[in-house]
Structure formats: C-alpha cells, structure tokens
Amino acid sequence: PFVIVCNHQASLDLMGMVEVIPERCVPIAKRELLYLGTVGWACWLSGIIFIERRRRDAAIGVISRTASTMRRENV
Numbered sequence: 001p002f003v004i005v006c007n008h009q010a011s012l013d014l015m016g017m018v019e020v021i022p023e024r025c026v027p028i029a030k031r032e033l034l035y036l037g038t039v040g041w042a043c044w045l046s047g048i049i050f051i052e053r054r055r056r057d058a059a060i061g062v063i064s065r066t067a068s069t070m071r072r073e074n075v
Contacts, residue, residue: 026070028063
C-alpha cells in the first residue's frame with residue numbers, strides 16, 4: 001500500500017493524473033471540487049471520495065469508513 005499526493009495546478013491536470021494513478025487506487029479529494037461544474041460532476045461520477053478539510057474529525061471519519069470498506073471488499 002502507498003499514498004500518492006497530487007498537487008495539481010489546473011483542472012486539466014486531472015486528465016493526466018488519471019493516466020498515472022494505479023487501477024486499484026481510491027481517490028480522495030477536497031469537497032470544494034464538487035462545486036466546479038463539469039469537473040465536479042465528473043469527479044463524483046468517477047467515485048472520488050470527498051472530504052471537508054476544514055472539519056478534521058469529519059474528514060478522518062470519512063477516511064476511516066473508506067478504509068473499512070476497502071478491507072471488507074478486499075480492494
């Protein structure tokens with residue numbers, strides 16, 4: 001297991017990241033991306049897990065539930 005951190009500079013960077021991120025990767029993104037029009041819809045439809053960075057406890061809860069689901073489903 002490993003963590004990949006992508007600090008992209010523009011929405012077009014997302015297309016390049018999709019090509020290099022491993023197949024069994026579970027992407028996590030800041031919740032603000034949901035409100036970027038078409039990019040937000042595309043992120044949501046692709047299964048990205050969104051976290052609220054300003055609410056640390058809630059973000060940790062989302063990540064913990066995601067990890068539990070991954071273990072249970074052997075992802």
